[in-house]
Amino acid sequence: MIKTLSFRSVLGFGLAVLFTQAVNANDGLSPEEANSIVKEDIASTQIMAEVCPAVIGKNAKLDANVKLLTQMYLKDYTGSMTLDQLQADPEYKSILQETRKAAQETSKEEQQAVCMDVVEYQA
Numbered sequence: 001m002i003k004t005l006s007f008r009s010v011l012g013f014g015l016a017v018l019f020t021q022a023v024n025a026n027d028g029l030s031p032e033e034a035n036s037i038v039k040e041d042i043a044s045t046q047i048m049a050e051v052c053p054a055v056i057g058k059n060a061k062l063d064a065n066v067k068l069l070t071q072m073y074l075k076d077y078t079g080s081m082t083l084d085q086l087q088a089d090p091e092y093k094s095i096l097q098e099t100r101k102a103a104q105e106t107s108k109e110e111q112q113a114v115c116m117d118v119v120e121y122q123a
Contacts, residue, residue, distance in 0.1 A: 031078035041073045043096040047103050052115035062119045
């Protein structure tokens with residue numbers, strides 16, 4: 001069982017980091033549904049990369065964990081997908097904007113807690 005961090009924009013930045021099982025084909029989801037979840041997870045990690053340095057300072061472990069999580073999520077994508085390809089996807093762009101907005105609406109204390117969870121994450 002793989003554990004990953006997940007940031008759900010609909011829950012807001014402070015409530016979003018949850019330890020969950022990675023999406024896989026046995027979850028009963030269609031490929032499109034599974035890919036949408038992967039897009040949400042990747043958007044969350046990308047927003048953490050944007051927000052966290054301002055909250056906790058530059059941190060090599062944060063950077064490494066964001067890269068690690070992004071690569072883990074990309075492996076869950078049905079079909080082949082790179083981060084560059086994903087960033088051109090209209091659905092991903094929309095999810096990224098929603099996630100960015102949710103992060104802006106969250107307190108600095110909650111942001112700091114989420115950022116520290118990412119720093120302390122161990123695969």
